[in-house]
Amino acid sequence: MKGRYDSNEIEDQRLWQLINKKNLNKTKSFGFLGFKCDEGVKRNLGRLGTFEGPNAIRTAMASMPIHSLDLEIKDYGDVEVVSTNLEECQNVYSGVVTRIINDGIIPIGLGGGHSIAYGTYTGIKNSDKYKNKKIGIINFDAHLDMRPYDQYPTSGTSFKQIGDCEEDYRYMIIGYQKIGNTIRLLNTCKELGGEIIxxxxxxxxxxxEINNKIIKFINSVDYIYVTLCMDVFDIADAMGVSAPSAVGLNKAKGIKLFENILDTGKVVAVDFAEVNPELDIDNRTGRLVAYIINKIID
Incomplete structure (x- = not known):
């Protein structure tokens, strides 16, 4: 990762200069992990190109100035298996997420298709710290991603896959679009106890009112995993996605809700999905992800 260079003085440092450097005064540790796989998008008949999403995000955030002196960030690179083997990619990704958490670091996933979500969640649950904890999922997304997976999993099945494995499933979606979801998907979400904003x-x-509903959800679980599918936002703000929203979630309000969730201190993992630089202009979608990541780490 390379970016703008001002100097090596601490007051001038940017994210790319901080990556993988030890900080003896750290109180916050984060780890980036790329999910270079868009096979799930392909299976879901989406527009391809999210394979390069992790690179676009890194490019967008490399020159971000750092204002926290107690920060340590590691970049674990990308999980990239045979591009057509989604399940293997998810398994390998999950294993690295578990290792990051066991090292006492909060993983930040860089996608890639939204199949990343199944890998992140299983990685959390397989960790020593969270395997016996109740993990709530907050999904910023226009789509419920609860499609049937009788034939195979796709980028649109992760949250049904997780729900089918959990007795007490706790799922909330923020930014849901009626136009992007069938009756079956809505009924599946209701059957699994999902909450919709x-x-x-x-x-x-x-x-x-919205915040109160979110806080009530957060209070019902031990920890929170937040996943952001960038198609939740308006196409003017996030055009580089597989399935853009003509009228999406208000960007400023959505990010404020995200910040409020972070402020609870219960977030143990975050990931970003559906960043597709091939469909973007001036890396706008990657830049929006970088802006949100700055809220997490700084």
Whole structure:
């Protein structure tokens, strides 16, 4: 990772200069991990190109100035198996997530298709710290991603796969779009006990009301895993995605909700999905991810 260079003085340092450097005064540790796989998108008949998503995100965040002196960041590289072997990619990714968590580091996943979510969640549950804990999922997404997977898993099946394995499934979606989900998907979400906050809810209801619903959900679990599918945002803000939203989640309000979730201190992993630089202009979608990552680490 390379970016803008001002000097080596601590006041001038940017993210690329901090990566993989030891910090004896660290109080916060994060680890980037790329998921270079868009086979799930292909199986889901989406537009290909998310394979290069991790590189686009790294490029966008490399020159971010660092304002926290107690920060340590590692880059674990990319998980890249045979591109057509989604299941193997998820298994390998999950194993690295577990290792990152066992090292006392918060993983930040860089996708890649939203199949990343199954890998992240299983990685959390297989870790020493969280295997017996109740993990709630908050998914910023226009789509429920609860499709049947009788034939094979895709980028649209992760949250049904997880739900089918959990007795007490705790799932919330923020930014849901009625236009992007069938009746079956909605019924599946209800059957699994999922909670829905639509993009319209965020736009037209009070933020206090929305926040209260989110905090109630967070209080019902031990820890939170947050996953952001970038197609949740308006196409003007995130055009580099597999399935863009004509009228998506309000960017400013969505990021504020995300910050409020971080402030609870319960977030143990975050990942970003569906970043497709082949469909982007000036890496706008990657830059939006970088902006949100800055909220996490700084």
């Amino acid at each position: 639509s993009a319209e809810d965020v736009e037209f209801n009070s933020m206090k």
